[in-house]
Amino acid sequence: MALCLHRSSRARGERTTTAAAAAAASVLSDRITTKPKTPEQTIEAKKQRVAIVGAGPSGLAACKHLLARGFRPVVFDAGAAVGGVWRRTLASTRLQTPAAPYRFSDFPWPEDVVASEATFPRHDQVAAYMAAYARRFGVLERVRFSCTVLGASYVGAAEREVAAWERWSGNGEAFGDGTGEWHLTVRHDGVGVGDGESPSTQVRLVTLHCESQPLHEKRIRKSRADNMEAKQKRVAIVGAGPSGLAACKHLLARGFLPVVFDAGAAVGGVWRRTMASTRLQTPAAPYRFSDFPWPEDVASSFPRHDQVAAYMAAYAARFGVLERVRFGCTVLGASYVGATEREVAAWERWSGNGEAFGDGTGEWHLTVRHDGVGDGESPSTQIHKFDFLILCVGRYGVAKFPTFPDGRGPEAFHGRVLHSMEYSSMAHADAAELIRGKRVVVVGAGKSALDTAAQCAEANGRRYPCTLVYRSAHWMLDPQVARRVNFSPLISTRWAELMVHKPGEGLALSLLATILTPLLSIETFAEDFCVFLQRWLVMKLIENYYKAHIPMEKHGMVPDYNFARSALGWRVGTLPEGFYDKVDQGSIQLSKCGGSFSFCADGLVLDTNGERAVVVGADVVILATGYHPDAPLRGVFASPWFRDIVAAAASSNSNNAAVLPLYRQCVHPRIPQMAVVGYAESGTSIYPYEMMAKWVAHLLDGAVRLPGVADMERDVAEWARWGAWAQRSSGGFFSSRASTASRRGTTTSCAGTWATNPGGRRGSSMSGCSRTAPRTTPTSSEIQAGGDRARLED
Incomplete structure (x- = not known):
């Protein structure tokens, strides 16, 4: 039970109230606890019933933050409207605290109050502000008006027992051991709500299910719908992977009700369609949502794929995301309606007026195929209309196939040829049957290739060894070896960010990066000095350690490039368990291809750079040859122009463009009412997803004001020049979608969008933003007037 009955001081600011409410919500949701809950325990906790007494500013803040945490509290208030003392005061009463500090941190005063320059608003303006906050x-929906709480009794333990407890609630948990509950005696006055009920007194248990609502609440919901035009905006999210889940969660926290389309039957993205042996190749500790810990039963540093999928599902269930997902729905295309391409190209402000939803005339039409999976419906194709589109489609949806001369491609082969994406998507039983007792050849040297080869070796052993054909090896680390020495403090901290040049960094940071850059093998210093430092310092130390403890040299699997370049482009993976043991046992055979390869009737023909061609016999060939990373993003748009501009053209020595042409890695300056979340990655992946999701949610909520299109394009162009320089300096190994240091810069840049100086004045930003963003970008103008330091809710 939460009591929101603080003293009626109109001089009190709302920051203390909001902070206290957020802290209380954190306690109930296990954010403040000595022992984190499992996802199942947390979901069970969300079923607990919570009562709030009082619908003044503190009660509103408490309810808002509990809703954001997934709870469904009931608020009892004796009056007929929210606002506490502000609904019962003298006609001449005004706020005696200036309006600027007396406000909720995430809800500015309305423009009519700001425009009137009323430093001390009237009582009716304050009451209207409280009501608008509650609606937003x-x-x-959670308030029961005209309900006076006459008394509260704690049942479940005697006073003497409670006095003897050494821990709050008996065990230190918000809900105790489940045996205690509060009984509230509530008088329903039936006054002023139009429900025609007679006054009555009832005993309400806090264990009462809160979903039962009196008639007047339904009328309130209708009134709320009439007054929440902004939150009625239709928002679509494409994809229910980790980035889509984060986007939906943060939009729900801001009061939106997005619709998530996903082609699968469960959340999790690639984690729901992977091989049985697949594990997370990033340690679990950094690969997690910031407000949702891994369950206690996940003890491994590299969890299994089913554990990762269960973690994603638990996250979605905890924050109410599952209710918003439409499974079995494939988005075939998206068309922007409301303005022609020529009109859009001429706009000086994003979306026409710089707002997330434009002027209200534009909308996205999504062509969606509903497969009818699990609901008994027949497949159908429909067009859905939305005011804003968020793409969380990832980069691993379109397979890349090699090209072959005529007559020497898969058509010449008498066996089965498939891509590793198709193999991973198969049911585990079907995949096992495909390879059982077969000569399997896997082409590639990345994570998917090695996992596939290990799985084939496990199934067939030495009798039918799996052949791994590769052109050049990659840095693949044995988890058992990697965990013996922790190198992450050297390469995965803010210190690593200082090693990378960034646009708009200024003279001091530029000099520091020039001095430290050789540690990451970006050869901008004298070459001999770079080699010298590399040999004895951080990256050379790591490289030598792995070479000494992983038998890659013994088996000819030493990469042609150093570890530093691999880390810069995040081309580092983890070996399947016992991979080189299987090589030693003969269940995996390694075959290096010096040039190209082609097919023949019995298998593959390997080019050995002028030497005699080698034929590798096969019944099944699995091509682990990567993906077209931009194809899923481009493929969404029906407009050829949008398809061309949404992702920059790839450079000549890379399959990836150096830097995406997206402002804050989320918004394209020329594509209106659309954002991308989760396309840029890091070693931890999820943290950048969350930062992007929060930024987009604030953008839709009006807390972020974007600069003009020209300024946004200058920002994008400066990052593009920096990306091209990084590509050249690193020999083509840099990938902005994956570099840890550059991703940290991106997330800092997103965070800096909210940051203003403590006084809330426009025209000043915190150093976190200016450190990574080009100086041509007016980041401070993205913050609307009157805003105090904007804080992330979670």
Whole structure:
């Protein structure tokens, strides 16, 4: 039970109230606890019933933050409207605290109050502000008006027992051991709500299911719908992977009700369609949502794929995301309607007026194929209309196949040829049957190739060894070896960010990066000095350690490039368990291809750079030859122009463009009412997803004001020049979608969008933003007037 009955001081600011409410919500949701809950325990906790007494500013804040945490509290208030003392005061009463500090941190005063320059708003303006806050965040639906709490009794333990407890609630948990509950005696006055009920007194248990609502709440919901035009905007999210889940969660926290389309039957993205042996190749500790810990039963540093998928599902269930997902729905195309391409190209402000939803005339039409999976419906194709589109499609949806001369491609082969993406998507039983007792050849040297080869070796042993054909090896680390020495403090910290040149960094940071850059093998210093430092310092130390403890040299699997370049482009993976043991046992055979390869009737023909061609016999060939990373993003748009501009052209020595042409890695300056979340990655992946999701949610909520299109394009162009320089300096190994240091710069840049100086004045930004963003970008102008330091809710 939460009591929101603080003293009626109109001089009190709302920051203390909001902070206290957020802290209380954190306690109930296990953010403040000595022992984190498992996802199942956390979901069970969300079923607990919570009562709030009082619908003044503190009660509203408490309810709002509990809703954001997935709870469904009931708010009892004796009056007929929210606002506490502000609904019962003298006609001449005004706020005696200036309006600037007396506000909720994430809800500015309305423009009519700001425009009137009323430093001390009237009582009716304050009451209207409270009501607008309640409507915006869905609090009104939870309030039971004209309900006076006459008394509260704790049942479940005697006073003497409670006094003897050494821990709060008996065990230190918000809900205790489940045996205690509060009984509230509530008088329903039936006054002023139009429900025609007679006054009555009832005993309400806090264990009462909160979903039962009196008639007047339904009327309030209708009134709320009439007054929440902004939150009625239709928002679509394409994809229910980790980035889509984060986007939906943060939009729900801001009061939106997005619709998530996903072609599969469960959340998790690639984690729901992978091989049985697949594990997370990033340690679990950094690969997690910031407000949702891994369950206690996940003890491995590299969890299995089913554990990762279960973690994603638990996250979606905890924050109410599952209710918003439409499974079995494939988005075939998206068309922008409301303005022609020529009109859009001429706009000086993004979306026409710089707002997330434009002027209200534009919308996205999504052509969606509903496969009818699991609901008994027949497949159908429909067009859905939305006011804003968020793409969370990832980069691993379109397979890349090699090209072959005529007559020497898969058509010449008498066996089965498939891509590793198709093999991973197969049911585990079907995949096992495909390879059982077969000569399997896997082409590639990346993570998918090695996992596939290990799985084939496990199934067939030495009798039918799996052949791994590769052109050049990659840095693949044995988890058992990697965990013996922790190198992450040297390469995965803010210190690593200082090693990378960034646009707009200034003279001091540029000099520091020039001095430290050789540690990451970006050869901008004298070459001999770079080699010398590399040999004895950080990256050379790591490289030598792995070479000494992983038998890659013994088996001819030493990469042609150093570890530093591999780390810069995040071309580092983890070996399947016992991979080189299987090589020693003969269940995996390694065959290096010096040039190209082609097919023949009995298998593959390997080019050995002028030497005699080698034929590798096969019944099944699995091509682990990568993906077209931009294809899923481009493929969404029906407009050829949007398809061309959404992702920059790839450079000549890379399959990836150096830097995406997206402002803050989320918004394209020329594509209106659309954002991308999760396309840029890092070693931890999820943290950048969350930062992007929060940024987009604030953009839709009006807390972020974007600069003009020309300024946004200058920002994108400067990052593109920096990316091209990084590509050249690193020999083509840099990938902005994956570099840890550059991703940290991106997330800092996103975070800096909210940051203003403590006084809330426009025209000043915190150093976190200016450190990574080009100086041509007016980041401070992205913050609307009147805003105090904007804080992320989670």
